Amino acid sequence: MNRPTSRRTVLTAALAAAATAGAVSSAGPAAAASPPRAPSAGAAVDNSSWHTCTDWRAGSGAGTRAVAGRRPGLVIGHAEGRTEYTDPHTGTTAAWEYATWTSPVHRSTVPATEVIASWNADTPAGTWIQIELQGRYSDGASTPWYVMGRWAAGDGDIRRTSVDDQTDGKSSVWTDTFSVDDPASGLRLVSYRLRLTLHRTPGTRLTPTVRRLGAMASDVPDRFTVPASTPGLARELRVPRYSQNVHAGQYPEYDNGGEAWCSPTSSQMIIEYWGRRPTAEDLAWVKPGLADPQVCHAARFTYDYQYEGCGNWPFNAAYAATYEEMSAAVTRLGSLTDLETLIRAGIPAITSQSFLKEELTGAGYGTSGHLMTVIGFTADGDVIANDPASPNNEAVRRVYKRREWENIWLRTKRYDANGKVRSGTGGVCYLYWPARPTPVQRRVLRSFGLL
Structure with missing residues (x-):
């Protein structure tokens, strides 16, 4: 079986030194629209x-x-200006009209070491958007405007892309994550604002429609192990099962093929759990005869042409939100109790974790970055996960030991196979939900600050 490819090899390597010196977190900003959750x-x-x-x-x-x-x-509403954009992945230069929107300054309740923005938008052909972040440090200085993504639902006008080599000597952007370079110094991001630039073909009345813009800011404990939680729920959600390895070797132009598609495969499972899926017309580009062509579709339309992978966290959330009446966000949770709260409300989650083979009994592989879909808990509190790193769809449902799974997901430091200290995601996950959730789901999402 092919091992899941790392979601962010570059980020892990870049943060290794910081992990050795001090706290390594993963997160992003927020706005005053929702009360923060304790x-x-x-x-x-x-x-x-x-x-x-x-x-x-x-x-x-x-x-x-x-x-x-x-x-x-x-x-x-009207074009504020006109610009030319040279797509770095095609070399094509084109003119675009644009308009901008800048959020109010949001003072985070958490002085943060990392920030991840996410967005939900409709971008018809002939349109695209850019998302930027500017923050203020605890020492009073400001960051530059960092590009957090250039995004379109399709790939005919521009190639959706992250932007490398953004730094001011205090912080950097690694693919989709703003990160303080030296968390051990005590420097934190205390506030931020986000800026949207909406683009369209000149002379048209086309427009993107941005439905949601947000961010998650966090600073989590510096830890190799996490406290054990007490099991509190036995429930399993009926989530479709898809294996990424069924697609091994397919469409290698998208992250070397299906063996690296843990993120879009997980996204597709939850999109279909909520009753959405691409149409036959959407899938017409997929070669006839391939199993589960919707997984190929998800890989293509989550692909980040700069990162050269399908594991850009906000790009996956944005893809999920292209489906009718869907919302999505990237966030972080603090415990399996938080996950139980979501499962109780009928909301599955896509979680990011890294581990050695011997650290997760029954997985049969080790990985420096992998996405799974958590769909429930057994009576003993163990985690029921749809693990796309399985040989076939029937083998996707797995039960993993609660204590092992909790640690590999929530820790912020770990040792790799060579004994070197590497970073962990510290509870990062994607959440997708209907634009009109049930009252119970609404209360739960609001309790996490997502509504």
Whole structure:
């Protein structure tokens, strides 16, 4: 069986020194729209978002306007300017009209070492968006405007991309994550604002529609092990099962093929759990006869052309939110108790973890970065996961020991096979939910600061 390819080899290597010296976290900012949730033991997370007409009107727009309706959004009202963009992945230079929106400054309840932005948007052909972040440090200095992503749902106008080599000597952006370079110094990001630039083909009335913009900021304990939680739920959700390894060797232009598709495969499972899936027209590009062509589709449309992989966290969330009436965000949880709260409400989660083969009984592999879908808990409290790193769809459902799984997911430091200290994700996960959740689901999402 092929081992799952690392979600972010570059980020792990870059943070290794920081992990040795001090705390390594994974997170991102938030907005004043939702009350922060009291963090779980050991976690310090601030989620927030802008997604209502009131939120959009609270920001500063130049050419943008808020639109009401079942799902309020931000659109181009008029072109504020015109620019040329040379796509680094095609070499094509094209002219674009644009409008911008800048959020109010949000002071995070958590002075943060990392920030991850995420967004939900419709981008019809002829449109795309850019997402940027600017923050203020605890020493009073400000960051530059960092590009957190250039994104389109399709790949015909621009190639969706992260941007490398962004740093000011105090912080850097690694693919999709803003990170303080030296957490042990005590420097933190205390506030931030986000900026959207909406682009369209000149002379048209086309517009992207941004439904949600948010960020997650966090500073978690520096730890190799985490406290054990007490089991509190026995429930299993009926989530479709897909194996990434069924697609080994398929479409190698997207992250070397299916053996590296843990993230989009997990995304597709939860998209279908919520009753959404691509149409036959959407899938017409996939070679006939391939099993589960929707997984190939998810890989193509989550692919980050700079990272050269399908594991960009916000790109996966943005892909999920292209389906009708879907919302999505990247966040961090503090314990398996938090996951139990979501499962109890009928919300599965995609989690990121890294481990040696001997650290997770029954996995049969080790990985420096892998995504799974948590779908429930046994009566003994063990984790039921749809693990895409399985030989076939029937083998995807796994039961992993609670204590082992809890540690590999929540720790922020670990040892690799050579005994070197590496970073862990510290509870990072993606959450996808319907734009109109049930009252119970709404209460749970709000308790995490996601609504």
